[in-house]
Amino acid sequence: MNDHIQPDGSAEHEHDHGALGDAEFAEFMELAAEEGFDLEDVEGALEAAGHGPLPVLAVVGRPNVGKSTLVNRIIGRREAVVEDKPGVTRDRVTYEAEWSGRRFKVVDTGGWEQDVLGIDASVAAQAEYAIEAADAVVFVVDAKVGATDTDEAVVRLLRKAGKPVVLCANKVDGPSGEADASYLWALGLGEPHPVSALHGRGTGDMLDQVLEALPQAPAQTFNAAVGGPRRIALIGRPNVGKSSLLNKVAGEERVVVNEIAGTTRDPVDELIELGGKTWKFVDTAGIRKRVHLQQGADYYASLRTAAAVEKAEVAVVLLDAADSISVQDQRIVTMAVEAGRAIVLAFNKWDTLDEERRYYLEREIETELGQVAWAPRVNVSARTGRHMEKLVPAIETALEGWETRVPTGRLNAFLGELVAAHPHPVRGGKQPRILFGTQAGTRPPRFVLFASGFIEAGYRRFIERRLREEFSFEGTPVHISVRVREKRGKKK
Numbered sequence: 001m002n003d004h005i006q007p008d009g010s011a012e013h014e015h016d017h018g019a020l021g022d023a024e025f026a027e028f029m030e031l032a033a034e035e036g037f038d039l040e041d042v043e044g045a046l047e048a049a050g051h052g053p054l055p056v057l058a059v060v061g062r063p064n065v066g067k068s069t070l071v072n073r074i075i076g077r078r079e080a081v082v083e084d085k086p087g088v089t090r091d092r093v094t095y096e097a098e099w100s101g102r103r104f105k106v107v108d109t110g111g112w113e114q115d116v117l118g119i120d121a122s123v124a125a126q127a128e129y130a131i132e133a134a135d136a137v138v139f140v141v142d143a144k145v146g147a148t149d150t151d152e153a154v155v156r157l158l159r160k161a162g163k164p165v166v167l168c169a170n171k172v173d174g175p176s177g178e179a180d181a182s183y184l185w186a187l188g189l190g191e192p193h194p195v196s197a198l199h200g201r202g203t204g205d206m207l208d209q210v211l212e213a214l215p216q217a218p219a220q221t222f223n224a225a226v227g228g229p230r231r232i233a234l235i236g237r238p239n240v241g242k243s244s245l246l247n248k249v250a251g252e253e254r255v256v257v258n259e260i261a262g263t264t265r266d267p268v269d270e271l272i273e274l275g276g277k278t279w280k281f282v283d284t285a286g287i288r289k290r291v292h293l294q295q296g297a298d299y300y301a302s303l304r305t306a307a308a309v310e311k312a313e314v315a316v317v318l319l320d321a322a323d324s325i326s327v328q329d330q331r332i333v334t335m336a337v338e339a340g341r342a343i344v345l346a347f348n349k350w351d352t353l354d355e356e357r358r359y360y361l362e363r364e365i366e367t368e369l370g371q372v373a374w375a376p377r378v379n380v381s382a383r384t385g386r387h388m389e390k391l392v393p394a395i396e397t398a399l400e401g402w403e404t405r406v407p408t409g410r411l412n413a414f415l416g417e418l419v420a421a422h423p424h425p426v427r428g429g430k431q432p433r434i435l436f437g438t439q440a441g442t443r444p445p446r447f448v449l450f451a452s453g454f455i456e457a458g459y460r461r462f463i464e465r466r467l468r469e470e471f472s473f474e475g476t477p478v479h480i481s482v483r484v485r486e487k488r489g490k491k492k
Contacts, residue, residue: 058107062150169192
């Protein structure tokens with residue numbers, strides 16, 4: 001898989017060796033020295049890979065104030081769609097960014113044409129979902145227009161959420177516009193940072209403030225209390241039966257169920273007894289009622305799913321077994337994988353399938369969901385309750401894989417045998433070798449491999465496949481990063 005190096009962890013993590021104990025760390029560093037690696041580089045790689053998920057920054061504000069333009073400026077590339085009319089942001093809403101050596105996620109909450117519920121309700125909904133998953137917020141206001149009633153509504157939401165806020169006064173293209181920005185002190189959110197997202201003016205100072213607001217590593221809310229309930233995000237495209245499934249496992253009608261997609265308004269967290277344990281289920285079944293534009297509906301669903309996944313430990317992805325696996329299904333699975341969550345695939349409406357559909361579904365799973373062939377799978381019926389008892393063992397299996405730790409000695413014995421039996425292909429007359437490695441973190445498992453040269457993506461996938469065969473890791477993504485031994489310069 002792709003490299004998954006996380007941001008440096010500041011002085012407070014100076015002696016944190018990720019998943020390694022002190023004795024194991026000392027032994028590992030001795031091995032690194034013998035192989036000619038720079039020890040600071042090795043320790044930095046372990047420090048970086050040992051951290052959990054990236055902090056999340058939400059960019060919120062009313063439509064057409066320049067949020068997507070600002071997101072493009074923050075991530076350093078034109079990826080978020082930008083047009084002069086509201087309504088163009090949809091599908092992918094989360095990006096990775098880096099500033100001053102620190103990495104974080106950016107959630108773009110771009111606007112669209114307003115639904116029948118009115119501008120305040122729409123902006124409130126998009127802001128709520130984004131803020132829920134965020135560690136800090138950039139609130140974008142059009143300095144030329146000034147604070148509107150809608151801006152005031154968002155301010156009330158931000159105060160209620162209690163998250164750190166950086167106020168961005170956008171469209172300040174020169175010194176003359178800074179006076180307009182100063183009027184935004186009246187919002188009561190502290191200093192307005194005058195910015196031109198279009199031209200880049202002032203964005204560096206604003207990002208410095210963002211780093212002050214973001215935690216070095218996000219709070220792990222799901223395991224705050226020892227022995228507390230594990231968090232399960234129930235995700236999937238609208239109307240696949242998520243609310244019905246939640247009601248069935250709860251044993252009562254906890255959530256409104258309607259054949260119209262999008263009847264669940266607020267995220268519903270439910271403590272549910274299942275398989276002799278208490279679990280916290282998050283129902284992400286839908287979107288605001290009567291959103292009449294499909295763009296808005298897709299966007300709400302995507303944003304809510306991202307919010308639920310960010311604060312969960314396990315993502316149970318519900319798919320409609322009676323329908324073909326869609327691009328939207330694949331995007332939702334990818335979102336959970338990229339977030340590094342344990343994953344269970346649950347195929348709903350299994351009781352309605354005939355033999356022909358079951359045959360073709362198996363072929364679809366192989367071709368369309370091959371990237372998560374390691375995820376436990378259950379075939380269920382939310383309507384009848386069929387096979388619900390299989391859900392808990394699948395979740396427990398995924399959590400076990402997610403938290404699996406391989407001792408460094410055992411890992412290196414495995415790597416030695418693997419490299420000897422299946423060496424990296426020769427490229428350009430050279431044959432790079434995996435010299436040694438360690439597991440720098442869990443939840444999900446994160447490995448750092450140290451090599452004599454560049455390791456091709458195909459060989460990395462081979463290593464991941466063999467790691468899974470040897471150590472299971474069922475139900476969890478596995479992140480592998482590779483550090484190459486740099487050639488030492490000639491002494492002058």
